[in-house]
Amino acid sequence: MYVVVEILGQQFKAEAGKKLFVNRMQEAEEGSTVEFEKVLLVDKDGAVEVGTPTVDGAKVVCEVLRHVRGKKVLVFHKKRRKGYKKLNGHRQNFTQLLIKEVVA
Numbered sequence: 001m002y003v004v005v006e007i008l009g010q011q012f013k014a015e016a017g018k019k020l021f022v023n024r025m026q027e028a029e030e031g032s033t034v035e036f037e038k039v040l041l042v043d044k045d046g047a048v049e050v051g052t053p054t055v056d057g058a059k060v061v062c063e064v065l066r067h068v069r070g071k072k073v074l075v076f077h078k079k080r081r082k083g084y085k086k087l088n089g090h091r092q093n094f095t096q097l098l099i100k101e102v103v104a
Helices: none
Strands: 002-007 010-014 019-023 033-036 039-044 047-050 059-079 084-103
Touching (some): 010 019
Antiparallel strands (some): 019 084
């Protein structure tokens, strides 16, 4: 059984027992429990239920494991024959979630 859930404006495929990396959740403490009720799709062994826009009564219960930073992403800009080169980099902040239970 899996669901598609919207977390902070992004859609994720979620199954019980799996881990997710989502954008940093500032208000969530490590070790706390978070519930998401914007479930867009539920698949119960091939029986698919699509929400309009969400599935009523469905929710995903997660535990916040830790806040981490992703790998460095390098952004390179160049204009040929002009001698213009620019290299920037950044690291994205993530929150690691453990999906404890899917209620559907």
